[in-house]
Amino acid sequence: MKISRLARFPHPVLEEFTNDYVKGEFEIGIEIAESMKTGALRVHYNFRLTEETLSKHLAEKKAKACLFITCLETYYNRLHQIDSSNGELEVDQGLLSGNVNLLPLIIAAEEGIILSSDKLHEDFHNLKFHLGNGEILAIGNEFQINVGREKLAPIESIFDMAINNDVPPGQYRVNLDEERITILAEKETYTSIYNMRYTAPGKPILLNSVYLPAVMEVLTVLQQDVGSYQDKRWYKVFEAKCAQENVDLANPDLLKDSQKLLKSPFNRVVTLMQELS
Known part of the structure; x- marks a missing residue:
């Protein structure tokens, strides 16, 4: 059974998009x-x-x-x-x-x-x-x-890291072709990011300086070409997160939607500063 909004019936049907009925909801x-x-x-x-x-x-x-x-x-x-x-x-x-x-x-x-x-x-x-x-x-x-349970997974869980010395020091790149979204950085930058992931002050900093731009990059790529990534393991979680937060993958608001997906990451920085003061 398949019903399309474009379907036409040989009899009146009460529906918002037709005028078969002049009154009734x-x-x-x-x-x-x-x-x-x-x-x-x-x-x-x-x-x-x-x-x-x-x-x-x-x-x-x-x-x-x-x-x-x-x-x-x-x-x-x-x-x-x-x-x-x-x-x-x-x-x-x-x-x-x-x-x-x-x-x-x-x-x-x-x-x-x-x-x-x-x-x-x-x-x-x-x-x-x-x-x-x-x-x-x-x-x-x-x-x-x-x-599905995918939408409950922390969005950071679909990211991984790898060393790539072709990336300039202090910068990183995002690779979507693996089963997890991979952040590529040269060795010293990789080590700095990796170590920060496991410290309390480092997590909110990384959310804003690495993960936020990375999520914006993912949304940009998917807006242009979603079909190439639907078989990747990370895509299912990312798509579920977007559905949960009402993010339109076909037409995202990059900055606004990335902050929604990361649960307003700047608030983590504010909390950190309050704890340190």
């Missing part, structure tokens, strides 16, 4: 709770439908409300029936990972349902539509979430 508010122990996903939802004819069909069990959940990474593609009120559903561990889409739907639950309403567009006045079981009656706004 269908929307679902969603909150996600993810168990980091089991990986199970719990979806809390708040149901709202203001179109009278569709509400009547739901009450009479001629229609049903559903959440269509899809995950390309695990090939999960399933329609979950939900209550036409507030409630929750749970998806077992391991079934979802990475980007997950949730699309609210109202669909016909039996053959021969008759769709007719005075709230339909004038083009549909005096018409009655005889619909089959499974026909879509309403489409809500789609939600996209990111599922």
Whole structure:
């Protein structure tokens, strides 16, 4: 089953982007709770439908409300029936990972349902539509979430270091072609950075002087060419972090988004100065 916003139906569908109905709304508010122990996903939802004819069909069990959940990474593609009120559903561990889409739907639950309403567009006045079981009656706004433990990993964990004497002293380069993002520096600079990583004062300094520019570089490269790196181990964590922080990889705000991904690293410097004063 695949539903596109570009799809057109031979009958009226209540949806934000069509004018099939002149009055009436269908929307679902969603909150996600993810168990980091089991990986199970719990979806809390708040149901709202203001179109009278569709509400009547739901009450009479001629229609049903559903959440269509899809995950390309695990090939999960399933329609979950939900209550036409507030409630929750749970998806077992391991079934979802990475980007997950949730699309609210109202669909016909039996053959021969008759769709007719005075709230339909004038083009549909005096018409009655005889619909089959499974026909879509309403489409809500789609939600996209990111599922998995990757987003909990510290972003520094996807970085590594290596010596490269072609890099000028006091500078560094970023290599994205390995399984971890590799910071390259000549031997003395490498040693200085390496030693600073394991000292309390050194960590906030490195976050701002090395990791912040490195993350900006990663965002710049991915904006231009994301496809070359999707099979790298670091990419999955980085993508999950971006999804969690609402960072658009296709159009990032380099400085602002890099600070979001590193949790406002300058605050670490301020805290350090306060501790030393």
